[in-house]
Amino acid sequence: MKTMKTHMSIVFSSAAIFVVTAMAVFGRIQAATQPGEAIVALAQTGATDNADPAMIAKGRYLATAGDCIACHTAKGGRPFAGGLGLDSPIGQIYSTNITPDRRTGIGDYSYADFDNAIRRGIRKDGSSLYPAMPYVSYSKMRPSDVRALYAYFMHGVTPVSQPNTTEDIAWPLSLRWPLRFWRMAFSPEAEVNESSVSADPVTRGRYLVEGLAHCGACHTPRGVGFQELALTDDGRTFLSGSVIDGYVANNLREDQKDGIGKWTESDIVGFLKSGRISHSAAFGGMAEVVEDSTQHMTDADLKAIAAYLKTLAPKGASTPALQGNNAAGNALRAGTVHGNGELTFIDNCAACHRTSGSGYDSTFPKLALSSVVNADDPTSLIHIVLDGAQMPWTNAAPTHYSMPGFAGRLTDRDIADVLTFVRSSWGNHAALVSAGQVRKVRESLGLPGQPVLPQN
Missing domain, CATH: 1.10.760.10 (Cytochrome c-like domain)
Incomplete structure (x- = not known):
């Protein structure tokens, strides 16, 4: 599925890529860099500043399902205090402190600031986040889920005073302004529809896989701009497998030979819950995902993910299943x-x-x-x-x-x-x-x- 510590491979090596892609989407810049009126209204009402226990609990679950702790916690460090070094083709990036400490974390973030970072890749100061933060996927999250996450990070996480570490990237590759053009070209508009997810398991599974769980960040091939070649199942590229962090993030489509064509929905649920089943085991980054995230998800959500994955057609031409031979x-x-x-x-x-x-x-x-x-x-x-x-x-x-x-x-x-x-x-x-x-x-x-x- 996914590995949260590997999104840094999305980082780019040339500003020219962004300038070129930006020209094709220049008309989107103004709309995509400003929070929508509905979001501003929510922030002004203070609707997300309360410490409602139910909202905090929901946010805690969503943060676990999104595996936020994997990237934002250094080995041996305090939860969500950042400092984890992430290798990229252009240098070292360090995850940021997302605890509610007002000086070194996100304690002074309004809801609009938080939402812009999570779903649009825009920092509080207006500059762009590196796409190591999977905001391309998080753009599909419903606003109500983002509000729950905000409540959790503001009221359910212990503040930690720990300054962020500056990325170790040489100039001019350290410039962030080209990332603005990348966002315009490859990041969708943030979801505004609260009723976009029904109780249907397949629909719920699609919402989780494409959005919060951001499975495509690892399991979908990337293009010349290091963008995911598909963000949804509108072809046969989405979740068809990719190499990341020295491992192959497996094909999650219905291919018999190298996909999950032989897996049952129960196999998928068991794998995500325990990290092992009779014919497979999690390794590499996926082992961390199971340990930190999916094992803690509800059975209903795991079943929904399995139901959705089993709807994905094979990436290639249909081939006969392999037959055992001893x-x-x-x-x-x-x-x-x-x-x-x-x-x-x-x-x-x-x-x-x-x-x-x-x-x-x-x-x-x-x-x-x-x-x-x-x-x-x-x-x-x-x-x-x-x-x-x-x-x-x-x-x-x-x-x-x-x-x-x-x-x-x-x-x-x-x-x-x-x-x-x-x-x-x-x-x-x-x-x-x-x-x-x-x-x-x-x-x-x-x-x-x-x-x-x-x-x-």
């Missing part, structure tokens, strides 16, 4: 294999994932017919083998399983061979993995070089 498992058990990939699997992988590739339910993930294994891009698999992975801690599944990294034990060739074996066994059907692909991921992660093998 010829590889039989050969491994018989000891008739001699290839480097097969032998590396026996020595390093079979104890947990089994020679059948079936793993152990909700403990060690299944490799046979896995959508992650069969993805066109093997980046996630390479990343996990090199650096290891951990399942999230959840109330539904509190046992914390992890996989060690093999960067210091296996060469790039070993990893390429074992992953090629995995991606072509037990009915899996995916392209081979090269040593060059492994080396590229190893370098991007800053992991040590290949181990030195003993000489015979």
Whole structure:
């Protein structure tokens, strides 16, 4: 679905992109940079300045569903006090303090200020936020939900006096004015319709996925301007998968091979609630999303998300579902294999994932017919083998399983061979993995070089 700590990849490398895109949408600038009359009226009435317990509780739930804490809390830091470093192609960005401290946080924000930041990407001083803040998705939130969030952050969050850290971006890339043009080109108008979400589960699921949960921020491919290529399901690009933070954010459409075509709605709910099901487990940023956010959502909302996702047509032409084939498992058990990939699997992988590739339910993930294994891009698999992975801690599944990294034990060739074996066994059907692909991921992660093998 999504990973909140990865939106910084939206940042841009050239002001020219924004100037060009702005020309096509210049007519929208005035309307998009001013809060609507209804929003101003709400702010003037003070409707969102109360400390109503029900409103605060609703805002707390919405903040959890939106996983605000993931980006706005540094490791070991106070909740929502910011300071988390976010890598971007142009330098380091730091999340801001969104506690109600009046000097260093957002304590002096009016509702209109808050709404402009959340749904329009405009700071209190009128400058633009980096799109690391997913305001493109939040633009779809109903005003009543934004008011609840405002009530929570003003009255339900402990103020923390912690100055914001200035981004470490060299001039002229540090200039924010080009972001104004990006907003005009790629960010929708903020929602004004309070009745846009019905009780229908699919409609509710669409509202959550496209808006507050901002799943597309990670799971939708991006264009040359680093914008999401689709913000809603008006084609087959939305949620069709993307590479972010060194992982493949999976295709969430109905594709049988590398999507969720074989997943039931119960599978999706179970995954979002526990971080693991019989045939898959959360890893990377998604593990954090489950741990911090989705496990705390109501069953009704999780079911709504599942119902909506199951309406998304496959991204590509319809293909037959993969069929299981245990010829590889039989050969491994018989000891008739001699290839480097097969032998590396026996020595390093079979104890947990089994020679059948079936793993152990909700403990060690299944490799046979896995959508992650069969993805066109093997980046996630390479990343996990090199650096290891951990399942999230959840109330539904509190046992914390992890996989060690093999960067210091296996060469790039070993990893390429074992992953090629995995991606072509037990009915899996995916392209081979090269040593060059492994080396590229190893370098991007800053992991040590290949181990030195003993000489015979």
